[in-house]
Amino acid sequence: MSQLLSSTPRGARLARLLAVQQLDRWGWPPAGAAGESVALVVAELASNAITHGRVPGRDFRLTLTLEATDTLRVDVADSRGERLPLAGAITPAEESGRGLLLIDALTDRWGVEPRPPSGKTVWAYLTLR
Numbered sequence: 001m002s003q004l005l006s007s008t009p010r011g012a013r014l015a016r017l018l019a020v021q022q023l024d025r026w027g028w029p030p031a032g033a034a035g036e037s038v039a040l041v042v043a044e045l046a047s048n049a050i051t052h053g054r055v056p057g058r059d060f061r062l063t064l065t066l067e068a069t070d071t072l073r074v075d076v077a078d079s080r081g082e083r084l085p086l087a088g089a090i091t092p093a094e095e096s097g098r099g100l101l102l103i104d105a106l107t108d109r110w111g112v113e114p115r116p117p118s119g120k121t122v123w124a125y126l127t128l129r
Helices: 009-025 033-052 098-106
Strands: 002-005 060-068 071-078 109-115 119-127
Antiparallel strands (some): 060 071
C-alpha cells in the first residue's frame, strides 16, 4: 500500500488511520498490540514529515509493505533531504527528537535514506505479534 498525503496534521491523522485499516485487511486487528504499535510508529513518522520535512506545496508518501508473514516495513518519504534524523543520536534529555526514542522502542530497526533529488525516506521494520 502506498499513498500520497498532504503535509498537514490532517494528512498525518489520515496516514495513521490508513495504516491501521491496511493492517486489519492483512489480518492484524487494530485493537491488538501490533495495531497499536503500527499506529504509534506511523503517527510519529508522519508527524515528523509534516513538522521537519515539509516543503510548501509538496506532500509526503506513506508506504506499507508486508515483507514476511509477520514483518511490516513502514516508509514515510518527504521533500527535505537536508534534515536527516540520526538513529541512536537522541537521548531522553534532549528537548526535541524524543519521538525517535518511541520509534526505537517500538521497532526492530529504523533508519533514513536519501530520496533524490532532494528528499528522504525514513523507514522502520516492525515484527507483528
